[in-house]
Amino acid sequence: MANRILLVTSSILGEHGQSNALASHLRQRVDERGELSLTHRDLAVESLPHLGLEELSSWQVAAAERSAEQQVLAQRSDELIDELNDHDVLVLAVPMYNFGIPSQLKAWFDRVMRAGVTFRYTEQGPVGLVKGKRAVILAARGGEYAGTELDTQTPHLKAMLGMIGISDVSVVYAEGLAMGEGRRDAALKEARQAIDGLVAKL
Template structure:
């Protein structure tokens, strides 16, 4: 049975980013596993513009009534939603910038978190429409934040994924990467071992 993986990179540092190193480790391990097919998207190298009112407005117009500009704007989100739905596992390689996610990754989430597409409103609140998928977060951080009040990134990611219905989420933390070479090497090694276990279970 083939499992399709969508890997999203979001480091503005390109190949020098620590989250990119975690993503590369994941790619190497996944490529060695039969039955895993990986698609990669780099939202920093190919950034999406920040969401604006004109683009949101294009979503509200029925397909057959859109003008050329509205079709182009709506297609941006619809392509990304379709790409997400076509995969079984979502892997996000996420650095920590100013206690949050990169704005480039937020721009991606702004296109795939679509009422009527990936979730819907009910009398009991929003209900996710993306079923049967799981997510893996590869989190790279210069300091140590996991489990503290400063880690606003973890609940933010969990809530955005949960809004779509993706509630099976595994986090791999590589922390203290700017706290000395020894700490950095140990953190990357531990994260690599955690990634190996997750890939083996896919």
């Protein structure tokens, strides 16, 4: 039984974002299951700066030897990784921006993907160090891209998750949301039903 869920949202549209609507539906279903707990991190509200050299360099310094500035910089990544490790299921509610993920979400991945901490390199290749977790992607798109060469987003997300050791990944698509009211309503209904099924199995 996976009872601790980390929900990460990244839509810049707030309450008008369709990925946020999917996230809200998931939260409602989780609330109805008393044995489940959920932590929500909204990267559009609590935004992270783009990763810079000084912050990256702070990770290379032993914790006891960091300057005060390096301690503050390294703490961002440390806290995000601790938060990820403290949960059983990672849920990413992801809009598609120009065929990719929001830069807010990329900034989060840049801090949780740390060599020697969440993955390590070996002679056989990289090995993920985040164990025993699964991920769910709630993908909201204006067009229909799943399974086509234009969907670079899903392989990118799965590759980053796999790099840190999360290979059990489920994807719920809500597509065609900008292609007419009827198509939007049908896609959202189907996505909500898929979320219901996933939550019931947690």
